[in-house]
Amino acid sequence: MAKQLEGPILPFLRLDAAAAVPKFRQVQDQLRQAILKGHLRPGTRLPASRILCEEVGLSRQTLVRVLENLKAEGYLEARQGAGTFVSAALPRPAAIPRWQKSLANVPDMPPPRLSRIGDLSRQMSADIGQFEPMPFLPNRPAIDRFPFALWRKCWNSVTRGGKVAALGYGDLGGELILRQRIAEYLAVHRHDPCDPEQIVITPGGHAAFTLAVLALADPGDGIWFEDPGPVTTYNLFHTLGFRLCLTDVDGDGMDVAGAAARYPGARLAFVMPSRHHPLGVTLSLPRRLALLEWARANDAWILEDDYDSEFRYDGAPLPSIRSIDSHDRVIYAGSFSKALYPGVRVGYLVLPPQLVGTFRNLSGLINRSVPVETQLVLAEFIGGGHFASHLRRMRGLYAERREAFIDAGKVALAGLANIDCSESGLNALAWLTDGRDDRAVRQDVLEAGLQCYPLSDYTVATPRPSALILGYAGVPTERMRPYLARFAEALSRS
Structure with a gap:
């Protein structure tokens, strides 16, 4: 039947x-x-x-x-x-996105009346990550090395028999078992213990940022934002109506003293202290302490994006700012997109106790909950020791690929670009020689079947020398040399 x-x-x-x-x-x-x-x-x-x-x-x-x-x-x-x-012999129609079809069919229609946020959303790109995964795509982990068989076993374990717990809406703050596992992970690997009740689960890191700024600032309030900085986060904050207070970045990270002098009344500081994206620098301890003092003195908040903290190749991961915060001014944001794979879409916030109730309620209003099945699978994956094992393997693998990238890049790119590969993360910078425009050069790289991002796309106001952001973590070691040779050929044509 x-x-x-x-x-x-x-x-x-x-x-x-x-x-x-x-x-x-x-x-x-x-x-x-x-x-x-x-x-x-x-x-x-x-x-x-x-x-x-x-x-x-x-x-x-x-x-x-x-x-x-x-x-x-x-x-x-x-x-x-x-x-x-x-009939299988019929030609398959081209896979054109529905929104493109609709735009193509009504080219002469006047623009619709939108809200202020809707109007800004038309202008602000959110397409990071939508590019074809060609070699050197930035921020891409080695997805081919992810233990999908173990992940599937964890999935089968938590969903076997149609368990009712996996089929409902779930806790507004996230499943308790996952929050407990994250708290255990932070205590051991980040030396930053917290109560599981301080954690709120979100559908990815970007959703965590959205929740934090909506809860802590009003449209028009100032947010310290590093320049250069992550373009999609800049577009998010700008679209939501916040005033972006651009701060310089040097070898010690965010220029905290300069930001405090120019924007003392800002409501919030968005900072990537463990590894700045895209420059790869870390925030020095004196500046971390100065940032905490500014937040305390001005009743402001620090939104700490713990970007790529899992992958540090020279020594132990650096402590978070939250771990040295004695005045409860830091909101810590983490995710599993780089440690596991981007499509998992699970992030989290670690909150000061006085903010937990507000964030739980707001998360329920905006997100309702992250899919419960995914949360339970992730909790099983962490609790079974698979997450720690995977991180250990990936650190070793990425360290090998980083070394191969540096060695091959110095030879292949001699006279064309200078390699700048920080001691953490998944990406490197190739600083272009002769002052060539990085956006124009990127087009030649794309035509060569490779991927990269121009540093200019991340820069708002502060002029920077031209550079290309390259991701080495997703490139097998044995393919590094031929891909870099092809990359050099593309630069030579520019």
Whole structure:
């Protein structure tokens, strides 16, 4: 019985009793058009004839006639013992995003009336990560080395038997077992213990930033923001109506003294102390202490993005700012996008106790909850020791790939660019010689089948020499030299 119910639901099949066209012709034409327009794609199995008869209101004899006609025309094919399918020999329609199709169909329509945020969203890009994963794509972990078999075992363990706990909305702050596992991880690996009740789970790091700024600042309030800095985060804060207080970055990280002098009344500071993106520098201890003192004295907040803290190749990971905060001014944001894989979409905030209730409520209003199944699987993965083992393996792998990148890059890029590879993270910078424009050079790199980001895209106000951001973590060691040779050829053509 279950097999007979297989196949898509076809709501477009409608009979018009008043039409002059015979019923069989109406159904035949509607099915043909659905196939031609790509609504029924090649290889799609149609419902059993008995089911179609009941749903459409035709006799079985008439429906068989329709199907036989479409088979004769080449639109359908019968497979012995399996049923009737849309012919696999038909060309598949090009996969054009629906929003592009809609824009292409109405090029002359006036722009719609939008809210202020909606209007800004039209102008602000959020496409980081949408690029084809070509070699040297920045921020890309070695996804091919992720232990998917172990992940699947954890998934099967928490969902076996259709456990009710995995099927509901879940706790507004995130599943307790996952918050406990994250607290244990932070205590051991970041030397930063916290109570699981201080943690709120979010659908990724970007959602964590959104939750924090909406809870702590009003539109028009100032936010310290490093320049250069992550472009999508800048676009997010700008679109939400906050005033971006751009601060310089040097070898010691954010210029805290300069920011305090220029923007003393800012409401919040967004900072990446463990590894700045894209420059790769770390915030020095004197500046961390100065930042904490500014926040205390001005009743301000620090949003700490613990970017790439898991991957440090020279010594232990640096302590977080939160771990030395004695006045509860730091909101710590972490995620699993780089440590596991970007599509996992699980992030978290560690909050001062007085903010927990507010953040839980706001998270419930905005996100409701992160998929409970994913949270439980991640908790099982961490609790079983698989996360720590994976991090250990990836640190070793990325250290090897980093060394191979530096060694091969010095030779291949001599006279073209200077390699700057920080002691942590997944990316490196290639500072271009001769003052060439990094945006123009990137086009040549893309044409060579490689990927990179221009540093200019991350810079708002402070002029910087031209550079390209390259991700080495996703490139196998044995492919590093030939890919860098191809990269050098692209630079030579610029």
